[in-house]
Amino acid sequence: xxxxGRIACRNCTDGKPTRDIVDTVFTFGNFATxxxxxxxxxxVIGMSMQHAIVPRKFTEDEAINEVCKRKRMPVDAxxxxxxxxxxxxxKQVVRVPLFDANxxxxxxxxxxxxPIPASENPERHAAESKGLNAPGKSTxxxxxxxxxxxxxxxxxxxxxxxxxxxxxxxxxxGTNGSSLKADFAPMLQGANVIIVHDxxxxxxxxxxxxxxRLDGIAADIRIARLPGExxxxxxxxxxxxxxxxxxxxxxxAISEAPVYDPSSGDEDDRHPVVLEKRFDRHxxxxxxxxxxxxxxxxxxxxxxxxxxxxEVIRTQDGLPKQRMLPREQLxxxxxxxxxxxxxxxxxxxxIQRDIAPPxxxxxxxxxxxxxxxxxxxxxxxxxxxxxxPDGSILQEAGYDRSTGLIYEPCCDYPSIAETPxxxxxxxxxxxxxxxxxxFPFATPADRSAWxxxxxxxxARSAIKGPVPISGVTANSPGSGxxxxxxxxxxxxxxxTMPRISAPSIDDEMRKLLTSLVVENAPAAMFDNIxxxxxxxxxxxxxxxxxxxxxxxxxxxxxxLPVRTVFVATGxxxxxxxxxxxxxxxxxxxxxxxxxxxxxxxxxxxLQEHVTRHRAEYVVAxxxxxxxxxxxxxxxxxxKTMGSFSEWANLICGAIRWVGLADPLGNRDAMNEDDESRSxxxxxxxGLEEILSEEEKExxxxxxxxADRLNTGHPSYFPAMRDVVSExxxxxxxxxxxxxxxxxxxxxxxxxxxxxxxxxxxxxxSNFWRVKRADGECGESARxxxxxxxxxxxxxxxxxxxxxxxxGECGESxxxxYAYRNTTLSDRESAPCIGEPxxxxxxxxxxxxxxxxxxxxxxxxxxxxNGFRNLDCPKCGFxxxxxxxxxxx
Numbered sequence: 075x076x077x078x079g080r081i082a083c084r085n086c087t088d089g090k091p092t093r094d095i096v097d098t099v100f101t102f103g104n105f106a107t108x109x110x111x112x113x114x115x116x117x118v119i120g121m122s123m124q125h126a127i128v129p130r131k132f133t134e135d136e137a138i139n140e141v142c143k144r145k146r147m148p149v150d151a152x153x154x155x156x157x158x159x160x161x162x163x164x165k166q167v168v169r170v171p172l173f174d175a176n177x178x179x180x181x182x183x184x185x186x187x188x189p190i191p192a193s194e195n196p197e198r199h200a201a202e203s204k205g206l207n208a209p210g211k212s213t214x215x216x217x218x219x220x221x222x223x224x225x226x227x228x229x230x231x232x233x234x235x236x237x238x239x240x241x242x243x244x245x246x247x248g249t250n251g252s253s254l255k256a257d258f259a260p261m262l263q264g265a266n267v268i269i270v271h272d273x274x275x276x277x278x279x280x281x282x283x284x285x286x287r288l289d290g291i292a293a294d295i296r297i298a299r300l301p302g303e304x305x306x307x308x309x310x311x312x313x314x315x316x317x318x319x320x321x322x323x324x325x326x327a328i329s330e331a332p333v334y335d336p337s338s339g340d341e342d343d344r345h346p347v348v349l350e351k352r353f354d355r356h357x358x359x360x361x362x363x364x365x366x367x368x369x370x371x372x373x374x375x376x377x378x379x380x381x382x383x384x385e386v387i388r389t390q391d392g393l394p395k396q397r398m399l400p401r402e403q404l405x406x407x408x409x410x411x412x413x414x415x416x417x418x419x420x421x422x423x424x425i426q427r428d429i430a431p432p433x434x435x436x437x438x439x440x441x442x443x444x445x446x447x448x449x450x451x452x453x454x455x456x457x458x459x460x461x462x463p464d465g466s467i468l469q470e471a472g473y474d475r476s477t478g479l480i481y482e483p484c485c486d487y488p489s490i491a492e493t494p495x496x497x498x499x500x501x502x503x504x505x506x507x508x509x510x511x512x513f514p515f516a517t518p519a520d521r522s523a524w525x526x527x528x529x530x531x532x533a534r535s536a537i538k539g540p541v542p543i544s545g546v547t548a549n550s551p552g553s554g555x556x557x558x559x560x561x562x563x564x565x566x567x568x569x570t571m572p573r574i575s576a577p578s579i580d581d582e583m584r585k586l587l588t589s590l591v592v593e594n595a596p597a598a599m600f601d602n603i604x605x606x607x608x609x610x611x612x613x614x615x616x617x618x619x620x621x622x623x624x625x626x627x628x629x630x631x632x633x634l635p636v637r638t639v640f641v642a643t644g645x646x647x648x649x650x651x652x653x654x655x656x657x658x659x660x661x662x663x664x665x666x667x668x669x670x671x672x673x674x675x676x677x678x679x680l681q682e683h684v685t686r687h688r689a690e691y692v693v694a695x696x697x698x699x700x701x702x703x704x705x706x707x708x709x710x711x712x713k714t715m716g717s718f719s720e721w722a723n724l725i726c727g728a729i730r731w732v733g734l735a736d737p738l739g740n741r742d743a744m745n746e747d748d749e750s751r752s753x754x755x756x757x758x759x760g761l762e763e764i765l766s767e768e769e770k771e772x773x774x775x776x777x778x779x780a781d782r783l784n785t786g787h788p789s790y791f792p793a794m795r796d797v798v799s800e801x802x803x804x805x806x807x808x809x810x811x812x813x814x815x816x817x818x819x820x821x822x823x824x825x826x827x828x829x830x831x832x833x834x835x836x837x838x839s840n841f842w843r844v845k846r847a848d849g850e851c852g853e854s855a856r857x858x859x860x861x862x863x864x865x866x867x868x869x870x871x872x873x874x875x876x877x878x879x880x881g882e883c884g885e886s887x888x889x890x891y892a893y894r895n896t897t898l899s900d901r902e903s904a905p906c907i908g909e910p911x912x913x914x915x916x917x918x919x920x921x922x923x924x925x926x927x928x929x930x931x932x933x934x935x936x937x938x939n940g941f942r943n944l945d946c947p948k949c950g951f952x953x954x955x956x957x958x959x960x961x962x
Contacts, residue, residue: 097191108194132166132187134159140187141168144203145234146313148241154218155233155248160184162206170233172214172250175257181208183216183233183250205234207250215258216248226266228328229254229284231277235312239270242321244328252280256287267292268331273302274309285334298331299370300324303387306406319392344413349429357438358446360408364439365449367411373473373480376407377452379594380634381443384452386480394455394482396594401440405431408439453478454535454594454637458566458692459487461536465703467696468535477535484568487689494701496732502694502701503732509561509684509691512675513554516661519739523660526725526737528562531597531639532695539720540617543640545607547647548662552670555643555662557680559599564684565691567596571641576600576607584611584623591621591634603644608653616640616656617717651750656717659740702728713738754820756797758828761844763793766933766947773833773843776814781950783808787935787943817842925951 079095081102092098100111132140137159142149160169160182167184174180189202216233218240228239228246236248249255252271267288271281285295300315301323315324345363349356367375376399377384383399385407399407408414408431416429450473459469462477467490471481491498506525515521527544534541546555556571563571577583590598600607615621615636622633642657649657666672677683684691707723710730714722715738726737764779774782783795784807802813817840821830824847831845923932925946932953935943944953 093191097193100191101193108191132159137166137168137187141185142237144187145185146317147234147237151241152233152237154220154240155216155237156218157185170216172208173217174214175261177217177261180214183207205232213255214250215254215261216250218245218247220245221247226268227262229262229267229269230312231272231280232311235270238313238316239324242325249280249284252276253283254287259287259291262288262292264293266294268296268298268328269334270298270300270312270328272309272311273300273315274305274307276307277309277311278304286336289334289336295334296331297334298328300327301388301392318390323392344411346413346415348415348417348426349432349435350417353434353438356435357442358448360412360435361439361442361445362448363412364407365445367407371472374450375410376449378445378449379452380632381445382632382634383440383449386452386455393457393484394480396452396455398592399440401436404440405436408436450475451478452480453635454596455480455482456535456596457482457484457568458532459483459490459696461533461696461699461703463536463538465536465700467700479535485689488693490693490696490700492700493704494697496701496705499698499701499728500732502697503729503734505694506691506698507734509677509680510558512677512680513558514662514664514669516663516743517740518735519737520659520661522729522735522737523658523740524558524562525729525734526658527559527639527641527660528565529695529699529725529728530721531562531566532692533699533724534596534637534639536699537721537724538619540619540636540718541639541721542715542718543612543616543642543653543657544660545647545649545657546641546643546660546662548645548664550664550666550669551645552668553662553664554669555645556599556601558660558662559641559643560681561684563597564681565688565695568685568688570681571597571599573601574598576603576642578605580609580611583609585626587611587615587621588623588626588632590638591615591623591636592625592632594634595638597639597641599641599643601643603642603647606648606650607642607644608650612640613651613653613656654750655715658715658737659743661740661743698728698732699724702731705731712736713741750820751825753797753801753816754823754825754830756793756800757817757820757830758825758844760791760794760797761830761842764791765843769947770843773831773841775810775839775841776817777810777839778950779842780808780810780813782945785950785952786945790935814840923953925949925953 079098080091080093081098082091086102092101096108096112096115099105099115100108103111103114105111105114138152138157139149141147141157142152155170157168157170160167162184165186166188167186169182169184171179172181172183183205184207185205186202190198192199216236218236220240221227225245228236228244230236230239230246230248231252232250233248236246239246267285269281269284271277281297285297288295300310300312301319302310302315310318312324315327347356347359347363364376365374369375373386375385377386377396379396379398383404384396385399385403386394386396389395414429414431414435415426418425418427456468456479459467459481460479462468462474468474468477468479468481469487469489471483473480494502503525506528507521510521510524513521513524515524523544530537530541530544544559546558548555556573560570563569574586577586615638618636620633621636622631624630625632647659702724707727708731710727712726712730713736714726722738729737761773761779764782765774779794780802783791783798788795798808798813801816802808804812817830817832821832823829827847828844829847831843832840833843834840923934923944924930925932925948928946928949928951930946930948932944932946932951935945942955944955946952
């Protein structure tokens with residue numbers, strides 16, 4: 075709320091502020107009118123009603139300034155059209171005179187500095203906001219003192235657009251309507267006229283009528299086409315384009331206005347299509363003319379993308395963007411490309427009548443699927459030069475039929491050499507990597523991985539297959555993860571990378587990916603990920619060439635190519651399941667406590683520097699790739715990625731070719747961030763730990779394992795407890811069903827030459843065991859196939875709890891439980907240790923005790939507070955006994 079009582083609320087006022095305290099009380103107080111609201115305020119504060127409802131009057135300067143502010147007009151330019159303060163039905167207005175052909179005032183147009191609130195009368199509010207003509211008098215034009223014969227004069231609709239153009243330094247007159255009446259044509263005798271129309275059907279028609287009326291009178295006639303989308307009605311005017319794109323875009327449209335061709339006139343040059351009862355033939359004929367229709371830039375008006383229609387629109391920044399052609403827009407495209415005619419017989423004569431596109435025609439074309447090559451394919455839009463699949467460089471602006479790309483350069487780019495030398499490529503790589511000298515990459519391989527991201531983004535069109543996910547991770551916030559990605563995006567597209575929050579639910583991720591694929595987004599960054607990243611949806615999108623899913627808000631299934639480059643950023647990134655092998659890791663490692671406070675940068679304003687020199691960096695990136703391709707793409711030593719071989723051959727090969735570190739050289743470090751590998755390791759070590767010698771061959775069911783963990787002492791089986799606490803807990807207990815599903819999930823996957831295997835048993839139950847990858851069961855094995863070290867299986871393994879004997883080192887060593895939950899390499903190098911606090915539940919016992927349930931021999935647990943548990947390794951039964959009694 076401000077001092078005048080204005081309030082804006084997203085929920086109550088749709089984000090639009092109330093006008094003043096009276097309007098606020100009216101909006102929130104449930105009053106019938108604003109007069110009632112004002113009366114209530116007056117009663118509360120003790121004012122008279124007459125004083126409460128009379129608004130403060132504007133001075134003339136205040137009224138004109140308020141109108142100019144509301145209508146986005148320069149005050150000095152607006153004053154050239156002679157505005158004066160006046161009253162209309164008791165309300166203050168700014169009155170602009172209208173002149174006749176003799177330049178005498180004949181009428182006026184009123185602008186309201188304070189329109190009636192929409193809450194009181196929406197229709198009246200709309201009329202007063204736009205402005206009103208004098209009652210019964212709508213003739214005349216708006217002219218300023220600069221207007222005269224022989225000048226270059228701009229003709230626009232209304233005084234507001236005329237004032238906006240006058241503010242840009244032009245001489246402009248405003249028509250009181252969409253066209254200039256014939257009576258006013260002699261005023262422009264010998265003038266150079268440029269007609270600037272609104273971006274709608276009425277504006278274009280009015281411009282052509284004005285031009286035809288000035289033909290033979292004006293010395294030169296041109297029609298300027300403002301940048302933006304042409305709409306059936308309510309299209310953008312000059313002030314809208316100025317607000318959206320700026321003065322340079324308007325000036326450019328005016329300077330490039332083509333000369334009016336009288337022969338075109340209002341003649342309808344669309345191809346006529348006579349509609350009969352032959353629906354299929356009519357659909358194909360209209361499709362043919364849809365494909366032939368071109369925009370003012372010479373681009374196809376309608377495209378085909380994976381058996382669906384698409385079009386190119388403009389964003390608010392004026393950048394091209396593709397979208398699937400909505401069904402509602404298809405009727406307009408049909409009417410633009412051809413003239414539909416219906417024939418009827420009347421009194422023995424055949425009469426033709428123009429008709430709108432019928433529903434059956436629109437639906438038939440929209441769902442045709444097969445357009446038989448009559449509509450040009452669209453694979454994407456690029457604003458920088460790029461590489462084609464054959465290795466050539468796309469450098470010519472316009473539509474490239476060989477790739478289906480639209481190249482619309484946003485600045486001037488130097489040409490790329492046909493055969494760059496390796497020295498040229500090395501110099502180009504050096505200039506690019508100098509940009510990231512201040513980034514704390516963990517290794518040279520991580521720096522090369524950043525370069526691979528940049529080259530992938532700029533040459534995505536050259537790679538037909540999938541490309542990997544780029545994972546940018548750091549050990550501390552503020553290390554520059556997002557900045558590193560932004561630099562690549564600025565070079566390629568001249569903007570920072572749009573941020574996306576990664577959904578935690580895979581179904582939501584699937585919907586998000588579908589929208590990105592439909593939009594054909596060139597890149598997508600999942601920023602600041604917390605937790606493990608990945609899942610079935612992103613895994614399918616990153617390795618598949620075609621994405622198939624149900625269209626959002628529709629029952630139709632779509633199949634579209636995946637051309638998006640995916641990026642994930644986060645601190646200490648971790649990856650789920652099978653996502654790890656789809657990621658190229660870019661690691662940042664800083665030793666600073668607060669890296670965001672660092673100021674000693676070699677290039678202080680890095681983003682501004684890259685924006686200013688991005689054309690040079692684009693050429694440098696393509697020089698590396700073009701040089702590698704021109705050299706015959708010689709095979710380079712290094713690692714590869716199975717699902718991304720085409721990407722690795724081009725991108726990684728080019729980076730290795732210029733002598734840089736292998737971008738895949740940090741693949742071993744990926745295992746540290748592989749969540750699924752950690753779980754597999756825990757399950758294998760846990761099974762080795764929980765299975766007794768007698769059970770190693772046959773294994774245990776998931777139920778047996780869960781019961782043993784739930785009923786045994788918390789100190790037993792630490793390796794298995796660690797892993798099930800993450801993946802198999804429910805209500806504080808180990809859940810056998812969840813544990814069984816986890817074991818099934820990792821069955822057959824190898825870890826250090828060991829794998830989880832199942833063996834069928836009673837009642838079709840699965841018995842789980844650890845098996846060596848070379849086929850042997852039970853014993854652990856080194857990755858190279860050698861037997862386990864002797865200090866793991868020495869003679870102490872058969873001694874009773876508390877007993878020990880000499881190990882390899884000659885000192886007293888405990889039984890092998892001390893080595894559990896360690897890797898084989900750790901075990902091999904570990905020194906002999908003394909007596910552990912707790913012993914394995916599978917240690918031998920001095921007296922043989924049989925299970926009361928199944929009769930199997932029980933094993934003893936360590937003594938705790940004078941008691942010892944006897945565990946049955948077969949059925950899991952636990953029998954507590956007091957030390958010194960019974961079998962003890």
